[in-house]
Amino acid sequence: MLKEEKVQYQNTLSFAKQADAEDPLAHFREKFNLPKDENGKNLIYLCGNSLGLQPKKAREYVAEELDNWAEIAVEGHFKAKVPWTEYHEILAQPMAEIVGAKPGEVVIMNTLSTNLHLMMVSFYRPTPKRHKILIESDAFPSDSYAVKSQIHERGYNPNESLILWKPRPGEDLCRFEDLETLMEQHGEEIALVMIGNSNYYTGQKYPIKEITQLGHKYGCKVGFDLAHGVGNIDADLHDNGPDFAVWCTYKYLNSGPGALGGCFVHERHANDASLPRFTGWWGHKMESRFNMRVDFDPIPGAEGWQLSNPPILSMAPIRASLEIFAEAGFQNIRAKSRKLTGYLEYLINEIDDERIWILTPLNPDERGCQLSIQVKNADRSMHDGFMQAGIICDWREPDVIRVAPAPLYNSFEDVYEMAQRLKQLLAKI
Ligand SMILES: Cc1ncc(COP(=O)(O)O)c(C=O)c1O
Ligand SMILES: Nc1ccccc1C(=O)C[C@H](N)C(=O)O
Structure with missing residues (x-):
């Protein structure tokens, strides 16, 4: 049933259980700590778009570095099993696989908003003729604050x-043809096109290749914020060719609250x-x-943008x-994700409620795993209802439930x- 791209879904528990039995990635669930209720029962966690779950091995690897610190202290920089001076390097290769980049194009450092600022220092070079930044209208607030502050800092008016x-x-x-029109009108005045991909609110994935080509055609630099994309959509950053990208690792990359961010700088x-x-x-x-x-002599590639020695414990x-991603294979993860989110879409449509x-x-090529469900006349109490029913998803004002089945x-x-609970909660409003 799962081997076909066109899956014939059924609205029954037995179908869901059979799909799980046939899922080649099902056993990866065992590698994570699933949150539990006060009776020790597993909660249904559909909030990986905000904070991914903890890989069980995380504790072991953190403990390994705590032990190194305790036992060999400063020697850990060069003599730990993974020497601290090289720690970021063992992350670059698997990280590059996930975003479709060459290892030299990727570095793990800082946090997302910090990296976005660092990238804008390099790639937003306003001139009186070309000083504008283009972003999507409902960009995540941090992105919007960051670009506005950069514009302001360079002496222009947001x-x-x-x-x-x-x-x-x-x-x-957002429609791509409207972006084309905007570029026709303002392309020569735009210094930077900076798009969050996929959009945190709607879950819409924007076409990286087409946007990059369009931006470059008008002489703009092009960057992406992959907070909701990394580990979730095929970014193919090297081939698609944006100038830079930034992301966090605490959502689909399951690396912990406030974990370090990633940064891509194209080989060119x-x-x-x-x-x-x-x-x-x-x-x-x-x-x-x-x-x-000696004077500053940068490492070629993304590593040259590092500032400080990195926090090894993070x-x-x-x-x-990243070990889990490498073992599962990103294309296999994407294949399951399409089926899982496709199943959620099918079940929601089965509810057949105009509200x-x-x-x-609805096109799987234009989204990752998240579905954003708008509920007429609902408020936060709907979200509370899910929590009481043992389902963790999230609510974004004014009226959207975000559900992200993480493959x-x-x-x-x-x-x-989740779909059964949604039906029951709708019956109450
Ligand atoms: C699209 C987007 N940009 C920026 C951020 C902020 O990231 P950080 O707090 O890691 O800088 C987030 C999430 O918090 C996000 O989803
Ligand atoms: N890092 C967080 C810390 C606290 C509360 C939320 C977040 C999120 O990541 C929100 C997420 N970026 C979102 O798309 O809503």
């Missing part, structure tokens, strides 16, 4: 220099010494980093998470149960 790509009146999703910028950047000693070439009294859970509709695109630890049965 009211004049920020262009919003909006859905048409009465529509929820790897050795561009003319590119301005904020610098710190960890971006300096390893061979001479400890010579101390990197350890990322190591645990709910799915904001997220590494969610089952078809989880999705089936």
Whole structure:
């Protein structure tokens, strides 16, 4: 039943259980700690779009570094099993696989908003003729604050220099043809196109390749915030060619609250010494980093944007998470995700209630795993109802439930149960 791309779904528990029995990735659920209620019963966790679950190995890897610190202290930088000076390097390869990049194009460092600022220092170079930034209208607030502050800091006015790509009146999703029109009108004035992908609210995935080509056609730099994309959509960053991308690792990458972020700088910028950047000693070439009294000589590629020596205790859970991704294979994860979210979509449509509709695109190529369900006349109490029923999903004002079945630890049965609870809660409002 699961081997076909066109799955014939059924609205029964037995179908869901059978789909789980045939799911080649089902056993990966065992590698995570599932949250439990006060009676020790597993909760149904559909909130990986906010915070992914803890890989069981995370504790072991964090403990390994605590032991190193206790036992060999400063020697850990060079003599730990994974020397601390090289720790970020063992993360780069598997991370690059997930975002479709070359290892030299990816680095794990800082946090998302910080990395976005660092990238804008390098790739937002406003001039009087070309000083605008284009973002999607309902960008995540942090992205919007970051771009506005950058515009302001460079001496321009966000009211004049920020262009919003909006859905048409009465529509929820942004259309690519409207982006083309905006670029025709303003392309020569735009310094940077910066898009959050997929959108945190609607779950809409935007076409990275097409947006990049469009931006580059008009001479703009193009960057993506993959907070909701990394580990969830095929980003193919190298081939698709954006100038940079940034992301966090605490959502689909299951690396813990506030975990370090990731950053992609396309290979074409790897050795561009003319590119301005904020610098710190960890971006300096390893061979001479400890010579101390030398001028800054950046490591080619994304690593050259590092500032500080990284927090090893925060990197350890990322190591645990990326091992799981490498073992499962990202394409297998995507294949399951399409089926799992497709099943959720099918079950929601089966409810057949005019008060709910799915904001997220119905085409699986235009979304990741999240479905955003708009509920007419509902308020936060609906979300509370889910929590009381043992289902963890999230609510975004004014009226949207976001549900994200994560293919590494969610089952078809989880999705089936979620739809049953939704039906019951709708009966009460
Ligand atoms: C799209 C997007 N951008 C930015 C952020 C903020 O990230 P951070 O707090 O890690 O800087 C988030 C999530 O919190 C997000 O979803
Ligand atoms: N990191 C967090 C800390 C506290 C509360 C929420 C978050 C989120 O990540 C929210 C998420 N970015 C969202 O798309 O809503």
